[in-house]
Amino acid sequence: MMMWFRHARGRAALPAGVLLAVGLLAPAAADPIADFYSGKTVQVLIGFSPGGGYDVYGRTLARYMGRHIPGNPKLVPQNMPGAGSLKVVNYLYGVAPKDGTALAHFAPGVMFEPLLGHGDGAQFEATKFNWLGSASREASVCAFMTSAGIKTWQDMRTKSTIIGASGGGAESDVFPTVLRNMFHLPLKIVTGYPGGTEITLAMERHEVDGRCGWSWTSLLSRSKALLDSKQINIVLQIALQKAKDLQEVPLILDMAENAEQRAALKLIVARQSIARPFAAPPGMPADRARALRDAFDATMKDPDFIAEAKGQNLDVEPVSGAEVEALIREVYASSPDAVQLATASMKEAKE
Secondary structure, eight states, X not given: OOOEEEOTTSOEEEEHHHHHHHHHHSOXXXXXXXXXXXXXXXXXXESSOTTSHHHHHHHHHHHHGGGGSTTOOEEEEEEOOOGGGXXXXXXXXXXXXXXXXXXXXXXXXXXXXXXXXXXTTOOOOGGGSEEEEESOOOOEEEEEEGGGTOOSHHHHHHSOEEEEOOOTTOHHHHHHHHHHHHHOOOEEEEOOOSSHHHHHHHHHTTSSSEEEEEEHHHHHHHSHHHHHTTOEEEEEEESSSOOTTOTTSOBGGGXXXXXXXXXXXXXXXXXXXXXXXXXXXXXXXXXXXXXXHHHHHHHHHOHHHHHHHHHTTOOOOOEEHHHHHHXXXXXXXXXXXXXXXHHHHHOOOOO
């Protein structure tokens, strides 16, 4: 029996079956995020040259994140090396489209340079980026070719060495500068290498003796053969906590000679807690920024992404966008005394 519905005034309306059919045929509510991203290409800008750790993380993320963004855009990685990734950060802040079709992966230390005395050339405000998150927390190391004869912290304090670096606020430049200034180590720092791959090659060619601020996960994924063949010595780790597989290697915080040094080191080393950051430009529509942040979180849990990362010896210990944002704001609220000592320690001396 067909049921009829009546309007309030008693007039016959459409049968219930017709109403159901009409409901099924009606278009679903539009998803503005999916509508925007459908058929789009999203640039994943990588602040270093091909082949290094940042490049590998950026390209691996690009292969999977698109499946978690409504509309499933294609993510295309593009290298933009320069000044320790400062070039790509400035581009992301001031030039990249602010519609959600560009994001970037870069060295976390660049974010702290305006606060810590290395602000030359910085054209951004760190607290204004849309932070998507970090793929890992990190420990960096000081590693030396065995031919340099540097095996211990005491060797670093007494033997002259040449360190390769990218410059422009990258960890490879900042950390040896801090060690040289705060602890008066006899280090000569040679900057200008486009990325970690070139610094490692310089070590193998004996143009430089070592690297300080070498990502431990990057070393394991890209240069483990040097470690396995005992061509390099790991002498110091730079982090707030020791890496689980570097328990015998001393921590930079343990080298502090007083409370003031320890506070300044904590400020400088905090960047290791967001070792592999990804960000989108400021000024984006809020709903697209949320969509990208959600997609980043989903990618970090994607079994295919995790499997590929594991296959490449990439550490995945994600930090959410909200956590990254909070850390950036906390660092920029550090005490004046800690900032002053940290800034003095990071000043580049003339060779």
